[in-house]
Amino acid sequence: MADLIALDDPRDERLRDYTDLRDVQLRTTVEHERGIYIAEGEKVIHRAVAAGHEPKSFLLAPRWLDNLAEVLERTDAPAYVLDEKSIERVTGFHVHRGALAAMHRPAERSIADVLAAAKRVLVAEDLVDHTNIGAIMRNVAALGFDGVLLSPRCADPLYRRSIKVAMGAVFSLPWARIEDWYGAPALLREHGFTSYAMTLADDAVAIDAIEPAERAAVIVGSEGPGLSEHWQREADHRIIIPMAAGIDSLNVAASTAIACWEFRPGRA
Amino acid sequence: MADLIALDDPRDERLRDYTDLRDVQLRTTVEHERGIYIAEGEKVIHRAVAAGHEPKSFLLAPRWLDNLAEVLERTDAPAYVLDEKSIERVTGFHVHRGALAAMHRPAERSIADVLAAAKRVLVAEDLVDHTNIGAIMRNVAALGFDGVLLSPRCADPLYRRSIKVAMGAVFSLPWARIEDWYGAPALLREHGFTSYAMTLADDAVAIDAIEPAERAAVIVGSEGPGLSEHWQREADHRIIIPMAAGIDSLNVAASTAIACWEFRPGRA
Incomplete structure (x- = not known):
């Protein structure tokens, strides 16, 4: 007591x-x-x-x-x-x-632990905003993804604001940080994952024209600068959500929700 | 000058x-x-x-x-x-x-004006949060929807916070308020729209099993109480985003993004 x-x-x-x-x-x-x-x-x-x-x-x-x-x-x-x-x-x-x-704070999970039995993971690069991290954790969990990997500069999922927005999904969804961010593309490949980088590049493939691999990692970057050159070059696929002309892109929580929806496990 | x-x-x-x-x-x-x-x-x-x-x-x-x-x-x-x-x-x-x-403030558009040439509209019930209204306007515009209709209690799209989150989409996307909210289902029908109510009801149809009508209105309610009984009863269809077991539902901006994505115009 x-x-x-x-x-x-x-x-x-x-x-x-x-x-x-x-x-x-x-x-x-x-x-x-x-x-x-x-x-x-x-x-x-x-x-x-x-x-x-x-x-x-x-x-x-x-x-x-x-x-x-x-x-x-x-x-x-x-x-x-x-x-x-x-x-x-x-x-x-x-x-x-x-x-x-x-x-x-609970002991941090290892990356291997997050990836071990996972089929679908979200990988976030430099999302510094607690609200965005919280929203993404919530959405990813609701859509049946198995885990999240964060770049070193991502906001803390256990910050008060993140937890509130995530509705507690930060407690149940396995997540870890990738300290060696430069090595992340190779790391995912070693674990048997095919990587799909979300980008606004002209030559990216429309997300609804993709047949996800059995083990798929979706990579999202921050709204302003977008995903780093390194990831854009190293990812197995570059994908895009087709959008209406003349409109600013979706916010990162929304585009992540749509991507996870399209990549959902068991999708027909 | x-x-x-x-x-x-x-x-x-x-x-x-x-x-x-x-x-x-x-x-x-x-x-x-x-x-x-x-x-x-x-x-x-x-x-x-x-x-x-x-x-x-x-x-x-x-x-x-x-x-x-x-x-x-x-x-x-x-x-x-x-x-x-x-x-x-x-x-x-x-x-x-x-x-x-x-x-x-610009003169308010009439509902007829918003609906006139529209094929896809989003209808929001009692979203009182400016951030949510802003996020929804941005996402809906990016995904090619033609307009938004708001219940009387929805937050003001022209409030400073809404505009900021919407990245200006509130200026370009046609929107109007429906003052007679109780009459909204009939109003949409009169304008030739088929309505699709987003709900968490057990007997709702999975959103990816739906073939949207030529003119479609997607109705979303607030996260806590959800869509009103009236709308749940009066909508032509009740639809749901299938989610992982044991997880709280998606936030309203994310579920709207996924719904608009599934209902996007010109979808194959």
Whole structure:
């Protein structure tokens, strides 16, 4: 059973994992250094725990205790209890979703682990926006893809905003980072994957004219610069979603959704 | 040629169209009452003017004048020039995209006008989020749909955030509101459209098993409650995007993108 510890000072040193939750740069550094991430709201906390993640501590207002009773019973992590005004002073915003938990980051999966039994993976290059990473994780999971691989510069899927947008898909969908990004095309090939790079290049093949390989990796890049030259050159296929004339391209979450839909497993 | 008027007081009454741009509720009311919307950044302003919209005034820092010279030459609207710090005091945030313009809202299109020559339209029910409305306008335009119809409660496509996400598609894509929402199914039928309601209902037909009619309207509802009972009952067809087991549904922008892709004009 969690220790319930009533606090009244928002500056209490024990609350330091929860300070300034709106400061993206600060949080990104702090959470990686301390090996934690923040789960916000009882629904997300339940999902994180169900995925086997371990709470380090909780930050709760008294009225949120009940809904979290089951989780609190099964852990030894301390639960700090403050009034809502003081919680707002710690975090820097009104936490209307209720409880917060600082969770231990799970051990990172290996790339081999993500790819082992996978037939369909999404590979993302330099998507620095947490909303986009979250949206993509959600869509990819819903469309039956088996995993996601991220370039080193991609945003953190375990950042609070990513988790919220992903509706928890970051807990269930296997993902890993590829540190040696330059070697990624060869790596996928070694694992038996055929790679399909999403591009706006004139000579790319329309996505609906493609018969996906048994094991297929779809590669997406950021909206502005698009996919790197290296990937455009090294991918087995270059594919495009045909679009209406004179219109800016789809946003990356939408084009990823369409690509995953076209590459869905078991498609007739 | 626009009158360049140097101001130094952020509280100057002539700047009242630009105050508190981050206050969504206030802005929504103010902009409708005054018949304006805010175009942010030179790219958006150029697109708005290219679409035939009339500026009411501009708010500029001196260094943004050059990039807007062409637009300023062709209008009689006043351009208020302030230093960037003062502009921040007016608007409530740092305007890093440069120039702002208060634009006269264009006359609303009639529903008949949107539907007249259209083969594919998207109909949105109660999407209250500006980001979702913007994303949907962008995706629908890119995929070759001809127009959008909105329920009365949908967010404003001409709100600053919607325009930004839509990348200007709100200026080029014809759209209108259906005030008599209850009569919408009959209205579409009268205009010769077959309606396809996106739903999560068990007995809905998989979207890839559908042969779209020559004139097709795709109806989407909000993520939480989903499409209203009325529409679910009255639509000619109920369709679903088959999803992986145990996963929350796609977000509404992604499911709209996939639906529009499947219903794209000229699809083989």
